[in-house]
């Protein structure tokens with residue numbers, strides 16, 4: 001990219017009076033000057049003034065600075081960055097769907113309500129749940145909604161003492177955060193060395209102050225929690241409910257159902273498992289499913305099917321309230337429905353085994369040069385604890401930065417917190433053997449470089465537009481506006 005455009009904001013390209021358009025006089029009377037003074041702004045808005053070539057080059061150059069699943073391999077553990085089929089984009093962009101207004105009368109949006117209802121039904125079947133709401137906007141938002149359902153359930157029974165949520169120490173950070181936002185206290189339960197929940201440590205924590213136990217399966221180390229039915233029986237015996245963080249549903253699709261294992265409430269990340277684009281903060285969708293007997297607590301509005309086959313938006317007093325404007329992120333829902341319908345149940349059932357095969361293939365191909373703290377068959381992802389040979393002082397951060405030089409997005413690093421040098425790799429089912437072999441070769445090259453020429457790895461990346469931003473300073477002193485608004 002040339003220097004004229006590189007790294008510049010569009011405001012820096014602005015020159016007074018430049019325009020990318022010229023419009024003829026529209027012949028309308030000047031109404032603006034007739035508006036009362038109170039409605040007028042004090043100063044003209046600060047807008048960039050650029051010509052058409054500048055605007056086109058600016059945005060095209062910016063787009064090539066992005067990395068996405070459409071650019072290259074994206075092994076970001078915990079995030080399920082699978083390929084997003086383009087047919088889903090076409091479905092979501094259909095004018096009959098994209099041009100709807102959220103407040104149109106139900107009778108004019110029957111097709112959209114049916115799409116919502118059908119996805120809700122498909123997810124209920126996949127999760128082994130009774131009903132889903134698609135309204136939450138993300139996984140974390142789904143967790144909050146699910147915990148609010150659980151709280152509403154306990155309250156409806158007059159059981160007000162239940163204020164604690166038990167969360168494993170391997171949990172995603174959103175679990176304790178959602179519990180806190182829901183006004184519940186977080187109690188941590190330890191994991192065993194193999195990454196699964198320590199059932200003996202859990203047992204004494206269960207009493208009549210516990211509202212729920214949140215679990216992820218496969219857990220964040222990529223290991224299947226095989227003792228869930230036993231845990232569920234203990235938790236239910238204590239009067240609490242089981243919450244399933246479904247962000248890791250991908251390897252279980254069509255193979256095992258959280259509802260059958262004893263989970264009462266769950267969320268699904270449509271933007272992960274159901275292949276809708278995400279990253280950089282959005283868009284997302286975190287539908288929440290509940291077992292029979294909890295449906296009435298789901299947020300308003302719900303989409304219900306009437307006896308005559310039509311669909312309505314319904315509001316009830318037993319609902320926990322609303323968690324989103326109308327029906328959530330509708331375009332993401334449409335992409336997920338399109339993905340489910342195009343794969344069909346047979347295709348969906350192939351996704352998990354292939355994701356599992358790919359993850360184990362990468363793990364086994366690298367285990368002699370990277371440290372493998374949990375040595376078991378993994379599901380869709382696995383965690384290395386940095387390089388096997390740490391004597392040259394090359395860290396997981398250095399390895400991740402060096403991968404950028406080779407055109408790969410880095411894996412997730414320093415999560416889960418169970419290991420000091422976590423490097424969490426999730427290849428997903430949509431990557432070919434060739435892609436995985438090339439990635440394995442690069443990871444092996446980096447491991448060799450780390451002992452033969454460690455400085456190159458420690459000072460990476462060397463060929464990216466931005467090298468090592470000061471993460472700490474960016475977090476502590478973020479500059480989020482270009483203009484000094486005080487001036």
Ligand SMILES: *Cc1c(COP(=O)(O)O)cnc(C)c1O
Pocket residue numbers: 078079138139140141172174175216220245247248269284286
């Ligand atoms: C991604 C993820 C979440 C949170 O989902 P968001 O949509 O990012 O809010 C929760 N738990 C696990 C295990 C995850 O991977």
